[in-house]
Amino acid sequence: MKRQASRRTVLTTAGAAAVAAAVRPAAAQSTDIRGTVTFEGGAVIPKGHLEIYLEDSAIQGDARRRAARTRIESDGGSKAMAFSLSPPASSTSSPTLQIVARLERADGWLIARGSAQLKAGSPVHVTLNAVMY
Secondary structure: OOOOOOOOHHHHHHHHHHHHHHHHHHHHHOEEEEEEEHHHEEEEEEEEEEEEEEEEEOOOHHHHEEEEEEEEOOOOOEEEEOOOEOOOOOOOOOOOEEEEEEEEEOOOOOOEEEEEOOOOOOEEEEEEOOOOO
């Protein structure tokens, strides 16, 4: 003979499932830094290599100062480009941490540069400013 589940058992099981469903999305949230890069005046981003990285101005020495970088190719037809960085665990707590974007031509000449202060939990917007030689 089958035993019927009591109301308490059903409610307990449903409550546990609801808690598990609520906790799973929070645990799966990414710590990636997401943002966009635009060119000054809303112009099209010129063709070139866009290098985006984290920089901590409080750290001396280039090797440790720059962390978590990504490189995106600009085809010269977009007004905005999205990016995502996975920061090292130790760098996210620094108040002097900023996102730097550098746009270089294929021959290595710097075309534009921009930076923005990193604020935990919010998307970053970097505006590239043309470099004058």
